[in-house]
Amino acid sequence: MRWYWIDRFLEFESGRSSKAVKNVTLAEEHLHDHFPGYPVMPGALIIEGFAQAGGLLVGEHLKLGGNMILAKVPKAVFHGEARPGDSLVYSSKLEYINAEGALVSGLCHVGEKLLAEVDIFFANVQEGQRTRDLFGPGELLSMLKLLGAYDVGHAADGTPLKVPPGMETQAARPLGMAGP
Amino acid sequence: MPSKEEIFSKVRDILVEALSVEEDEVTPEATLTGDLGAESIDFLDIVFRLEKAFNIKIPRGELFPENLLTDANFVQNGRFTDTGLAELKKQMPFADLEAFTANPVIKEFSKLFTVQMICNYVDAKLATVPS
Structure with a gap:
């Protein structure tokens, strides 16, 4: 299984907000353990979906630069369960960003029903403080392309979202298998 | 320019959200780490929200000064030196240093970081911003 916890962007407004969908399916192996006979998507993976949707919103805004990592989940409130067959729509809003970090607020809906409220705080790990490689421009670009950000997205001025100049030839580096 | 009560009210709301604490826990004298359970990453979150x-x-x-505890000129044998105390007064004029100055041991340092200290900082900061 690959470590993707959103399937596609429905909207992507650079530097402001995004909507992404995650379709929950019985083909996901973990659902057969969580729980046997009563599959429920773990809340932690819903948070990871927000981290991916929010992280890409932040990374795109930084022209695929920065070393933003999930540093804290200030808020995670669940109002129900995500079950196989549900389409989870993650609405993320970039509340604040500066050189040190970013705050993204999120709402998860299934249809009209509010399923979860999750805020994610990202910290920009400074050069020299990293102990291993984080996401590079190639990985961010691959994910944004794969998830359709450039198909539905808009730049801050309302024009179609484009790959930052000079990044078009950036070597694609797909995410690895599940796990670190 | 907001009143001191308005500043406290906003700071309290920020700390409730950032630290997941109850409103009545956020008193002026509450310390961020000791009473409200703040950890290192929370300080960045609090700065953002402020x-x-x-x-x-x-x-x-x-x-939230970063270099005070790691500089040997400022801290020796677990205590702030006179130079360190002078630097502390310079960097944190918004903190209530009276009790700490009487016994400037490192383990008491975190007690300077109170809700009131944040309010004092914001109050002073807003006074320098043209309205």
Whole structure:
């Protein structure tokens, strides 16, 4: 299984907000353990979906630069369960960003029903403080392309979202298998 | 320019959200780490929310100084030196240093970081911002 916890962007407004969908399916192996006979998507993976949707919103805004990592989940409130067959729509809003970090607020809906409220705080790990490689421009670009950000997205001025100049030839580096 | 009560009210709301604490826990004298359970990453989160709520810029290290405890000129044998205390007064004029100055041991340092200290900082900061 690959470590993707959103399937596609429905909207992507650079530097402001995004909507992404995650379709929950019985083909996901973990659902057969969580729980046997009563599959429920773990809340932690819903948070990871927000981290991916929010992280890409932040990374795109930084022209695929920065070393933003999930540093804290200030808020995670669940109002129900995500079950196989549900389409989870993650609405993320970039509340604040500066050189040190970013705050993204999120709402998860299934249809009209509010399923979860999750805020994610990202910290920009400074050069020299990293102990291993984080996401590079190639990985961010691959994910944004794969998830359709450039198909539905808009730049801050309302024009179609484009790959930052000079990044078009950036070597694609797909995410690895599940796990670190 | 908001009143001191308005500043406290906003700071309290920020700490409730950032630290997941109850409103009545956020008293002026409550310490961020000891009473409210703040950890290192929370300080950055708090700075973010203060900047957004009050529309101010907080340079890194201005509200929560970073270099005081790691400089041998400022701290020796677990205590602040006279030079360190002078630097502390310079960097944190918004903190209530009276009790700490009488016994400036490192383990008491975190007690300077109270809810009131944040309010004092914001109050002073807003006074420098043209309205």
